[in-house]
Amino acid sequence: MLKLWLALWAADADAQSRFRGEAKASLALLEAELGDKRFFAGDGVGYVDVAASGLAYWLRAMEEVAGVSIMADDEFPGLCRWATEYTSNETVKGCLPNWDELVAGYAASTEKFKLVAQQGL
Secondary structure, X not given: OHHHHHHHHOOOHHHHHHHHHHHHHHXXXXXXXXXXXXXXXXXXXXXXXXXXXXXXXXXXXXXXXXXXXXXXXXXXXXHHHHHHHHHHOHHHHOOOOOHHHHHHHHHHOHHHHHHHHHHHO
């Protein structure tokens, strides 16, 4: 998760690029594990889906605020499909925060996020 955080918020462009590559390598492992399955466990939401839920909703909001693309449809079609399936699940959908409020909250915290990233370097 640290590499993903740094890929989003590191102030140094070279460091951000390097961490983006490392984060994408980790996402590639998840993409391979997911394969053609709807969810990591198969047809239904399981504990791995819940553990990876930050990628399904929160990462996309952070990407939007940071102006950085890490989990793009063309690079990770399986994970992006899974993210859509996961966040469309009726049970999951009821637990997700309002998108606009989430993005606004992240936007208001951008400077804090960058300071945390600086500490991680």
